[in-house]
Each structure stands twice: as C-alpha cells, then as structure tokens.
Amino acid sequence: MSHPLIGRLERHGSLSGEEKQVLRDISSRTAVYRPREEIVPEGSTPAHSSLILSGFATRHNHSLDGKRQITAFHVPGDFADLHSFLLKKMEDGVAALTECTVAQVAHSDLKEITKNYPYLTRVLWHTTLVDAAVHRAWMTTLGRMEARERLAHFLCEMRDRLDTIGLMQDNSYELPITQEELGDAFGISTVHVNRVLQDLRAEGLITSRGKTLVINDWERLQQVGQYSSDYLHIDQKLERD
C-alpha cells in the first residue's frame, strides 16, 4: 500500500523526494483503534495529530445539554485533527467508526516542518482549509436545505471523496455509518433519516444492502442534493514557487 498521506498531498502539490521522506519519517508511529474507540478525546490537548491510514472515523462535538453533532466523517488519508497542532485544545473529539490504523504525528515534528519546509507547510495548511470548506458546505445544507437534500448531498460528497482514494467502484462504496450517526451529522432524528433514505431508495436514486451503498442515478442524486464537488478542491495543485 502506498502512503495515504503522501498520496493525498501529491494530489495537492508536487513533493520533492526529500519532502516525501520527511513525511514518511514523521508518520512512522502508528496505533490501531477498535470500532467506537476514542482516537482523540473531546476537550483533550494532544501532543500529536492523528492521520487516518485505514478505516473510517468521525469528529464530533457535544452541545452542553448532551446532544452530539458530528462535524466530519474521516476516510483514509485524512488528517483528522491537524488543527490541534496550533489550536491545542480539541473542542471536537475523534472516534473510530471501523477498525482504524492511525499514524500519530508529533506536533514538534510539524513545527520543524514549518521552520524548514515552507512548501510542505503550505500544503498542510491547505488541507486544513479544505476541511473548513467542507464545514461551510455542510453549514449550507444544515441551514438552507431539507433533510432529503442534505442526505443526498452527503452521499454525493462521499462518492467523490472515496473515489479519489480508490474506495469507490461502479458507483458503489462501503459506508459504515449508522442512521443514528447520519442523524447526528445532519441535524435529523434517526427516525427521519430512515424515512428519507427509504424515499431515496423508492425513487430509484440509491440502493443499499448492509453497509454497501449503490448510486443508481448519479445525475439526479446530485440534483436533489444540489451538489457540486468544487468545494472539495480535488486535485487542486499548489504551485511550488
């Protein structure tokens, strides 16, 4: 398996051999987490950032009265809490959805990168900006779209994100996310998620068997979700100089 972070960053820039070696060096310490296990506790102050090498994970807040808001779903190659490098305190925790292999990148190593590798620094900064761009897209679906549009939008987003890492084939992908988690991400009750997904199936837009999701009508699903992949900045290249 090629290195997920290097693969990811190479889509956003052209790394030198030295830079690739640096990335390999700082991500050599790995850990494995079981499903539902906390990778980064909510409210903690980690000394390293967690790069997902394999598996799916969530990032989530809890409101003061205990309700959970999932702020991101993470897939292999995502730097789930790179922002903790500079923000220190994690308002949002990271938890494994499936078994996850995670590289733990020391913040001290990241700081060295900012001192010696300006281009690599910009590439890493860029990944946190894409993360924020996804937040803004989700804000728009949360604030201005109905439940079926939100879910359709998300299914489109996952298709494109998984496609770039080779986890989508024939408009089908594995989505190890329960209906309760979808509800917590998109501000919908579990019951309503269930009914909306049934509608999308009944209209012939999607099929699902177990955790496998099939997109049967990509065009119409994008229309329903008012989806455009622009905000993911897939394959946007950062110039070196």
Next chain:
Amino acid sequence: MSHPLIGRLERHGSLSGEEKQVLRDISSRTAVYRPREEIVPEGSTPAHSSLILSGFATRHNHSLDGKRQITAFHVPGDFADLHSFLLKKMEDGVAALTECTVAQVAHSDLKEITKNYPYLTRVLWHTTLVDAAVHRAWMTTLGRMEARERLAHFLCEMRDRLDTIGLMQDNSYELPITQEELGDAFGISTVHVNRVLQDLRAEGLITSRGKTLVINDWERLQQVGQYSSDYLHIDQKLERD
C-alpha cells in the same frame, strides 16, 4: 488607531519588531466599500486577501436553488478570506454590511512570509483554524439547537468577539445586522427571527434599540445559548519556539 491585524495577532503570539513591520508593509494598500457592496465576489479567484480594518462584513454561500447561507460575520481585525491565499477559488463571497475599510494583502506577499517567517506563518495559519472552529460551533447550533438557542449563542459570541477589539461596553454593542441576515446565517425565516428576538426581549435577556444591542442577563443568555467562549481561542498564545 493601532493596526487591527497586529493587535489581533499579538493576542495569539508575541511578534518581533521585524514581523510587525512586515505586517504593516503588506497591508498598506487599502480600499473602502459601501454598505452592501461586494468585497470578494462569490466564485472569484482573488490575487489578494482582504483584512477588515473597520466595519462589519458577511461571508456567504448560495445554494444552487438560490438560498443564501451566511457562513461568517466579520468584524475589524478579521482576515475575511485568508483562506483564498491557498484555496484560490472563493466558494463564499464577502460583502460589506456597513462601510468597510479593507487592507488588500497580496498573495505573493503571503507566500514570501511562508518562506521567510515561520512563526508568522503559524500565527496566520492559526487564524484560519479559529475561523474553522467558529464554523464547527455554528454547525452544532444549526444541527442540534433550536432557533432561540442559536440566536442566544450568537449574541454571546459577538459580545466576546467585540469585547476583544474594544467595541463592547457595559454589556452593550452595535450590531448592524438585519433580522433577514440573522435568518440567513442561522437557518431561520425572517419572521421567526423576529418572534424569537421578541421572546428574548420579553424574558429580559436582551434589549435592542435600533442597531444597539444590550445584554441584560449575561448569565442566562449564555445558558440559553449553551455558550462557552472556548472555541474562539481568545488570547491563546502560540509559542515562538
């Protein structure tokens, strides 16, 4: 008037004299915008980032069916579209709410900073991460809180943000935002914003005369909004070394 950006960044780190001079140099080109004028058009690819020196501004998306989602309200000292330095294409536009004086910082200058001033680079990166942290807090209110809680939360947030730049006195501040704009930010119809604000007034939590907002019961307003200022990372210091 002291320089708003330097004031802002000095709360997040300790800048050297040389670094302060660099910041002054790159933000010397200014422009003035009238209320409602676009500062950064939605979908554009600016060659510079806009730093608000004075005035209030919004950042906003439009869903494909034309509904507006406001993703941020900006106050003096905010680098409204610093993310356009690396993301290039602006999915969200910036528009003036009041008359705004804006410093236009060339992306080429920002790139030079990343090459020569690692500490300054981290401080700038940090500001984009705080921006994203606010997005996540808003996502939580959008997804998991009711209209009156969302608005109460926002009024608390503005109190603290305006306090740090000296625009809050005696639990009172100027809020040049219409009820329609509040609705577009928090996923609520204008009519409902109006009724919720009336409720908050009737309960004695706030008073408003024209654009002036007074917080009459800070404790209870925070409770209603389930607010804690942690996510704003006010006065968090980044170590130099």
Next chain:
DNA sequence: CGATCGCTTGATGTTTATCAATGGATGTGG
C-alpha cells in the same frame, strides 16, 4: 412625497421531532 427598507403581526400549512413498539441480525456466556 412616493418609495423602499426593516420590523412586526396573524393565519395556515409543512417538515420534522418525539414517543413507543417491533423484528431481524449479530454476538456472547453458560
């Protein structure tokens, strides 16, 4: 002075939450 803007109010309809219960699938200890 008409026009526009922002705020307000009332009446009605829709989306979605909540509560409660069921059933299949999976896993676990005895």
Next chain:
DNA sequence: CCACATCCATTGATAAACATCAAGCGATCG
C-alpha cells in the same frame, strides 16, 4: 448450541417547531 442481550433498521401515531403567505406600519431617503 441455546438463551439472552444488544444493536440497528423500521413502522405508526401524535405533537412541536418553524416556514410560508399576506398585510400593515414606522422610519429613512432621494
């Protein structure tokens, strides 16, 4: 291997939050 528990998807009935439509009203402005 079975009894039991747990998780997740599903269904029906009722209630709440909020949107939409429509109209009026004061302030401001060219």
